[in-house]
Amino acid sequence: MISCDDELRRWPTDEAQARAVQDRLRPHVRLDEAGPEPGFEGTVVGVDVAYDDERDVVAAAAVALDARTRAVVDRATAVGQVSFPYVPGLLAFREIPTVLDALGRLARTPDLVVCDGYGLAHPRRFGLASHLGVLTGLPTIGVAKNPFTFRYAPPGPERGATSPLLDGTEEVGRALRTQTGVKPVFVSVGHRTGLDRACAHTLHLAAEYRLPETTRAADALCRRALADA
DNA sequence: GCGACAG
DNA sequence: ATCTTGTCGC
Numbered sequence: 001m002i003s004c005d006d007e008l009r010r011w012p013t014d015e016a017q018a019r020a021v022q023d024r025l026r027p028h029v030r031l032d033e034a035g036p037e038p039g040f041e042g043t044v045v046g047v048d049v050a051y052d053d054e055r056d057v058v059a060a061a062a063v064a065l066d067a068r069t070r071a072v073v074d075r076a077t078a079v080g081q082v083s084f085p086y087v088p089g090l091l092a093f094r095e096i097p098t099v100l101d102a103l104g105r106l107a108r109t110p111d112l113v114v115c116d117g118y119g120l121a122h123p124r125r126f127g128l129a130s131h132l133g134v135l136t137g138l139p140t141i142g143v144a145k146n147p148f149t150f151r152y153a154p155p156g157p158e159r160g161a162t163s164p165l166l167d168g169t170e171e172v173g174r175a176l177r178t179q180t181g182v183k184p185v186f187v188s189v190g191h192r193t194g195l196d197r198a199c200a201h202t203l204h205l206a207a208e209y210r211l212p213e214t215t216r217a218a219d220a221l222c223r224r225a226l227a228d229a
Numbered sequence: 230g231c232g233a234c235a236g
Numbered sequence: 237a238t239c240t241t242g243t244c245g246c
Contacts, residue, residue: 048236049236049237050237050238051236051237051238052238053237053238086235086236086237087234088233088234088235088236089234089235091235091236094236094237095236115235116235116236117235117236118235121235122235123234127235128235128236142235144235144236145235145236146234146235146236147235148233148234148235149233149234149235186235
């Protein structure tokens, strides 16, 4: 078992340390659980972060939706100082401290967390969603807007179509068409979830727009929190 | 060395 | 991520 508090206390200050942390925590990712089944009774929480580099301020939001109806049932925000620069592959170190703060302000523990970014689809198989999952112990998935460094063949034009997201020949995630005729999103497993259910949840959450409601709600809220900070 | 590169 | 105008459309 890893201690979230200890990890935060020993937050890396340079890239080499950060990569070492990823290599140390990666074995704690659990890939043997299917995760919450689609339509489960509980909450899906979306998290997102906004920055003001001028003021060195970061604002995070966590929005809890009813997993079945997608109705917002709770929301929380947190504001902090930027703890790491943006480096491709090390995004988690920039976002996680403030996200954890916001998650801790929710009234109840999430049953599933949807992150803006990747989980296993990562150069060292330990993206933001996996990192957040290992620190919290919660089931997590990553939904990204861009394919990062990975390759994919365009999925079919219909909503629900998928194609493998590939690192060489390894499927690290899936391109998922959430709306007919619209650019796909890129789904990967974070922690304690399988790829099939990760895609099913994403599709259910993206009933109306390209991005899941969790992401849209968290994005709007963290922007507002940043403006008010 | 050069380009690519989640947010 | 963020900087940014107008514009097309429901």
